[in-house]
Amino acid sequence: MSERRLLRLTGRAFKDGEFDKAVLPIGSTEYHGEHLPYGTDALVAEALAEAVAERVDGLLVLPTLPYGMSRHYYHFPIAISLTTNTLMLVLREIFQSLSGHGIRRLLIINGHDGNIPAIDAAAREFRADNPEMKIAVLEAWWETAARLLPEGTFEGWGGLGHGGEGETSMALAIAPELVEMEYARGRIPKLPLHVQVKWRFEELTPYGVTGDPTKASTEKGRMMMKALIELLTSFIKEMDERNWEIEDL
Numbered sequence: 003m004s005e006r007r008l009l010r011l012t013g014r015a016f017k018d019g020e021f022d023k024a025v026l027p028i029g030s031t032e033y034h035g036e037h038l039p040y041g042t043d044a045l046v047a048e049a050l051a052e053a054v055a056e057r058v059d060g061l062l063v064l065p066t067l068p069y070g071m072s073r074h075y076y077h078f079p080i081a082i083s084l085t086t087n088t089l090m091l092v093l094r095e096i097f098q099s100l101s102g103h104g105i106r107r108l109l110i111i112n113g114h115d116g117n118i119p120a121i122d123a124a125a126r127e128f129r130a131d132n133p134e135m136k137i138a139v140l141e142a143w144w145e146t147a148a149r150l151l152p153e154g155t156f157e158g159w160g161g162l163g164h165g166g167e168g169e170t171s172m173a174l175a176i177a178p179e180l181v182e183m184e185y186a187r188g189r190i191p192k193l194p195l196h197v198q199v200k201w202r203f204e205e206l207t208p209y210g211v212t213g214d215p216t217k218a219s220t221e222k223g224r225m226m227m228k229a230l231i232e233l234l235t236s237f238i239k240e241m242d243e244r245n246w247e248i249e250d251l
């Protein structure tokens with residue numbers, strides 16, 4: 003397998019790679035409980051991006067964006083946060099750079115809930131002025147993975163939560179040496195079903211963790227990784243086959 007991570011490519015290797023599309027992992031730098039590393043969101047997004055690029059020709063792996071919008075996690079030490087406005091500007095300028103160099107197919111793999119509004123708005127606004135730039139986003143892998151796996155895979159809260167069962171399982175699968183399971187502790191808050199209350203995160207949990215990380219396992223993480231990699235790989239292949247155009251149902 004030839005190198006596909008841009009930061010590790012020479013100019014010669016980039017030319018030879020004939021890249022026609024890119025994948026951008028976006029993370030955050032924020033507290034993920036006593037048991038997970040600050041870079042969990044970036045590590046997960048990057049691992050997914052690299053695994054997909056190994057399976058799809060011409061897919062360039064862009065440097066992972068390590069900062070996101072983490073103001074809602076500020077109560078727990080430490081969060082290095084961008085504002086939504088700043089993140090939108092950064093994304094717009096990444097889109098512009100790619101488009102200017104002829105790479106007009108982009109998959110964003112997002113690792114962090116706080117980034118979703120900025121990614122959505124930046125992508126929609128950019129495409130309004132640049133219809134030739136195609137942008138696809140996996141906004142919330144934690145929800146997608148939970149839907150892809152058989153019911154009953156997760157033991158608490160459907161595997162969801164910040165630093166919860168699903169995310170901790172992914173970390174165990176990707177970087178077990180960085181996880182300290184003996185410190186895993188979370189809370190499952192009772193949330194209204196149909197209306198979103200804009201809670202501050204410390205109102206939801208005193209641990210900086212929602213969900214139940216004690217139910218996490220390497221095996222669940224491997225199942226999530228496999229399902230997401232297969233999903234994204236076939237997604238890109240299908241999009242390429244139809245030139246990233248929309249089709250009739």
Ligand SMILES: [Zn+2]
Binds near residue numbers: 042043114165169
């Ligand atoms: Zn996270």
